[in-house]
Amino acid sequence: MRIVIFGPPGAGKGTQGVRLAEKLNITHLATGDMLRAEVAAGSKLGNLAKQYMDRGDLVPDDVIIGMIRSQLTESDGMVLDGFPRTIAQAKTLDDALEESNTPLDRSIYFNVDRDELVRRLINRATEQGRSDDTPETINRRMDVYDEQTAPVLDYYKTLGKVLEIDGTGTPDEVFDRLLDAVKSGS
Secondary structure (H helix, E strand, O other): OEEEEEOOOOOOHHHHHHHHHHHHOOEEEEHHHHHHHHHHHOOHHHHHHHHHHHHOOOOOHHHHHHHHHHHHOOOOOEEEEOOOOOHHHHHHHHHHHHHOOOOOOEEEEEEOOHHHHHHHHHHHHHHHOOOOOOHHHHHHHHHHHHHHHHHHHHHHHHOOOEEEEEOOOOHHHHHHHHHHHHHHOO
């Protein structure tokens, strides 16, 4: 099974993506984690990505696509967390999955109110020390999400592959809704 999970920053993609992958016994592939690991390692990719991440901008499509493409064929199933973030990435993902005859099964969108997202991100910055969770960067990331990533929802809706999940509540409540949606397909 191949599943894309997406939503605005702080919607719970990472938390729920890990849990869903474990439950389904498939790979969890989080581009944000991959990028932060590259930054921590001080790699060329990490240094390039850090410039974008610190501003709250998306890392360019070609960098992300190159990083993710090699991962797509290495697993029988996966939860993609944080990818795609643009229409171009979504189309590239579709093409790559079609080439390997492993189509996307569904995309899951976490719907969360913006005020709740900001609250979560500020708490995460305090708890995890994330440099990309400053108040200025949070607002920039929300704007970038609205401009560049929100259209991905419409793209997947036209393909009839979107399950929308209410992302508010405790992690367990959200996960229960997520499992119900994945099992029922709606």
